[in-house]
Amino acid sequence: MDFHGRDSAWSLLIGQTIALLYLIVVVPALIITLHGQICNAALPETPTTKCNSSSNYKEGSKFESNLNRVFDSLLQGTKQSGFNISEYGESPDKVYGRLQCREDLTVDQCYTCSQYAMTTIQQYCGNAVGGSIWPFHCFLRYESYDFIGQLDTDLGSIYAEDFRGDTGIFIPTDFHSSAQNLLKKLSGEAAPKTTRSALGTALDSFSQTIYGLAQCTRDLSTDDCTQCLSYSINKIFKSYPGYAGVQYWSQSCIVRYEIYPFFNSTAL
Ligand SMILES: *[C@@H]1O[C@H](CO)[C@@H](O)[C@H](O)[C@H]1NC(C)=O
Ligand SMILES: *[C@@H]1O[C@H](CO)[C@@H](O)[C@H](O)[C@H]1NC(C)=O
Numbered sequence: 001m002d003f004h005g006r007d008s009a010w011s012l013l014i015g016q017t018i019a020l021l022y023l024i025v026v027v028p029a030l031i032i033t034l035h036g037q038i039c040n041a042a043l044p045e046t047p048t049t050k051c052n053s054s055s056n057y058k059e060g061s062k063f064e065s066n067l068n069r070v071f072d073s074l075l076q077g078t079k080q081s082g083f084n085i086s087e088y089g090e091s092p093d094k095v096y097g098r099l100q101c102r103e104d105l106t107v108d109q110c111y112t113c114s115q116y117a118m119t120t121i122q123q124y125c126g127n128a129v130g131g132s133i134w135p136f137h138c139f140l141r142y143e144s145y146d147f148i149g150q151l152d153t154d155l156g157s158i159y160a161e162d163f164r165g166d167t168g169i170f171i172p173t174d175f176h177s178s179a180q181n182l183l184k185k186l187s188g189e190a191a192p193k194t195t196r197s198a199l200g201t202a203l204d205s206f207s208q209t210i211y212g213l214a215q216c217t218r219d220l221s222t223d224d225c226t227q228c229l230s231y232s233i234n235k236i237f238k239s240y241p242g243y244a245g246v247q248y249w250s251q252s253c254i255v256r257y258e259i260y261p262f263f264n265s266t267a268l
């Protein structure tokens with residue numbers, strides 16, 4: 001897998017095919033120009049990072065060795081179930097960490113994403129005492145205070161794949177209500193599960209498949225997970241209406257819908 005903002009070549013290829021089929025029905029003339037736009041839509045080369053730069057730790061400090069220890073432990077621990085939390089050290093040098101992969105990832109894919117997340121967060125956040133990174137397939141956060149189990153709907157990043165404003169583009173009138181219903185259904189399934197995650201599909205009135213994801217960090221309670229997901233779903237359909245696909249990543253949960261298969265359904 002390529003963690004620089006794209007899904008695997010496989011799902012991109014299918015994504016392109018489906019996106020094209022979707023358009024071919026109504027506006028063949030626009031296919032060529034929109035083709036690139038759909039596939040490359042709004043996904044940047046590097047994932048979003050948020051650094052807590054309220055202070056910086058020193059090279060060779062106790063905090064740094066605690067952080068390395070937490071990262072090692074997360075990397076090993078995540079091999080078992082795609083999720084781990086870890087804390088190490090004594091205040092004020094104590095470090096808390098959390099790492100979670102999307103549930104359809106293989107153990108190897110999760111490991112690759114986790115390693116990438118750790119290397120990249122250190123590049124972007126330097127010696128900041130806290131940081132979060134969302135490399136599309138996994139999510140890593142560390143802090144100098146105990147954030148584990150805390151609901152935090154603070155937005156990490158949003159990616160919207162834009163069909164909107166392109167005159168003549170056909171999206172069935174029920175597309176967004178179908179997408180919203182799918183995400184609500186997935187939220188209801190995800191929140192009580194120990195994985196706090198659900199992936200699934202629905203059809204709109206033109207038998208176009210919509211692919212969806214609702215996922216909380218696993219340290220969240222069922223109630224907080226429900227709250228995070230419903231907050232995010234309301235937010236995307238209110239603040240980002242009309243898109244063909246949206247990913248909304250907050251500190252505690254992720255919601256996403258697309259018109260191409262962005263996950264590996266054989267792994268579920
Ligand atoms: C940043 O870290 C400090 C502790 O060093 C903490 O008090 C503060 O809440 C953190 N900010 C965020 C946004 O997590
Ligand atoms: C994290 O991984 C360690 C093994 O490395 C395991 O003992 C621990 O139970 C895991 N914690 C969680 C919350 O999964």
Ligand SMILES: *[C@@H]1O[C@H](CO)[C@@H](O)[C@H](O)[C@H]1NC(C)=O
Nearest residue numbers: 008010104105106264266267
């Ligand atoms: C999908 O998941 C299955 C089962 O985990 C795995 O064997 C396969 O390699 C995965 N495919 C891709 C494209 O990641």
